[in-house]
Amino acid sequence: MVKKEKGKVGSSFQENIEYMNQVLPVGESFDVLRRDIIIGGRQASFYFINGFMKDETMQKIMASFLGVKDREMPKDATSFSQKYISYDSVDIISNFDQVIKNVLSGITCLFIEGYEVCIAIDCRTYPARSVEEPEKDKSLHGSRDGFVETIVCNTAMIRRRIRDPHLIMEMVEAGNTTRTDIAICYMSDRVDEELLKNIESRINQLQIDDLRMNQQTLAEEMFKRKWFNPFPKFKFTERPDTAVACLLEGKVVILVDNSPSAMILPTSILDMIEEANDYYFPTVTGVYLKFTRVLITILTMFLTPTFMLFMQNPGWLPDIFSFVAVKDTINIPLIFQFLILELSIDGLRLAALNTPSMLSTPLSVIAGLVMGEFSVQSGWFNAEVMLYMAFVAVANYTQPNFELGYALKFMRLLLLILTACLNLPGFIIGCILILCFLAFNKTLSGRNYLNVKLR
Structure with a gap:
């Protein structure tokens, strides 16, 4: 087995590819794909997940690289990404742990012979249902949209309503196996700093293998409840307008990927009883x-x-x-x-x-x-x-x-x-x-x- 020192991408293209093939189930799992091409006379390999990448998008990326001449190849990966990759979200990664995480998250990762780093191209498309009003939390007036299972879509619905630079959305992850994305949203000029530090500390210190029940598992791990007290300790909502109203009140909203609801902190009995119609x-x-x-x-x-x-x-x-x-x-x-x-x-x-x-x-x-x-x-x-x-x-x-x-x-x-x-x-x-x-x-x-x- 090829061992990589401290998990860093090496200078040997062949060793990098062998390591990726050993870690990822390429050839065993039908949706984990590797595509080899020649870019500017050098060997290159793409790693991506079938289902997160559309065929038309992949064809456009490869077509743009096939026209690169040998003499036009830059000396470093940063210059290559700036010159030949037209996508906005491009990252240069030197750590294999981050490379594996990005591939399994749907990001396309590119290895090119002669470069000691990996180029991550974020052109993924997550399968998602349409935005519609939640069945449980309807209102007679107001918007008719609701959160979905895609965290980026949920953050966009909040950002659409608050056009203020004080709106901060921190992205963290939890779960050694699932590595679930978690967004901590707050208004930096209104939030309780002590509460925010408490929440961030609890999430960062989580020692858990997975978030199998998404938001509910996170809530249980963040704050161990007493079994004999059935009253809920968190407020959940599937309405973006409710989450925005809570943010503007100085509260913290936590979004978890694959969950169509937002967790709101802090809360009280009156908060639990409130609804949008009020x-x-x-x-x-x-x-x-x-x-x-x-x-x-x-x-x-x-x-x-x-x-x-x-x-x-x-x-x-x-x-x-x-x-x-x-x-x-x-x-x-x-x-x-x-x-x-x-x-x-x-x-x-x-x-x-x-x-x-x-x-x-x-x-x-x-x-x-x-x-x-x-x-x-x-x-x-x-x-x-x-x-x-x-x-x-x-x-x-x-x-x-x-x-x-x-x-x-x-x-x-x-x-x-x-x-x-x-x-x-x-x-x-x-x-x-x-x-x-x-x-x-x-x-x-x-x-x-x-x-x-x-x-």
Whole structure:
């Protein structure tokens, strides 16, 4: 095996090619290609990935080199790239580790006999889907574009909206195997320097083999969460306008290649509940929408436990609210009715994810009729329980953060079980625990959900 001292490109063209052939699966993997040509009477070899390089582009590059005469060949690679390579992004690389990374990233690497370096020509084209509005985070007004899986396209959508030299986008990588590109975006004149240094330090110190789940793996490795606290520590968005608004507020946005969403830091409970419509409407309307979302979020967590508490203590109900009491026979204890329905709703949600779109609507209607009508008539559930769980199931969709929705669900289950077991003391203990989960949920920025600095 050819050994290269300190991984540097050598003066021997043959040794360089042998080393590249040993490291790269040329001939074994159909998409890793090597193309040999003669440039100015010298041997030359291209290394590139089939799929990142269009045939027309490769033909234009080779055609421009075939016309070079022997006497016209420059003495060094820098002069050659300046004179004969018309592409804007050209780099001279002397380290084999960087050469291998560039080839596997889709960049065309050229070795020429007599040059002790490699010429990297960035003329790659990544396969990408069209830019469209995210399904989960829609707005009635504003732009209709959304992030895609290509990081360069995502940074371009941000740069299009902020034409300011203070917008900085640092490119780093993580994962010894995947070597995934990560862009740290911030406004240099508005960002919290301490937070920025903390984020950069954590990413640079990552000791991880791969980012198999892209952004989620990065989030887990950057900040080890406590398993018993389900509240999310990061805010994600697929909308470029939301990411830009956060940048202008002095926050840091992290983009990961192959992920169509942006990670926003720092965050709080109010940031999690916000959505784009809050800003595209007039101030009064936006405040009303935000207040409504907060109120409904609180109701989804406390409605069913409070109903359980009053059903265990019917004498506490004021006469004006006596109509909410369960009138029919209770065949199954209320706590088990609530728990069964919580699991059933998640089961229906999972079934909807795996149901073909053309069948999802009729199957949802059938499931709703069966669970809503016949489950009450059969005596499994009481009508009041079905009503309140239906409200909770629908109200969960009023806030855009999926992970926060499940965190609220777990808090609701905790409060339900404690109330059923301990009555009023259990309800009070559950409320205190929920407040503690919020107050002590420390995030990467050193601040908790209540935006109080934790030392």
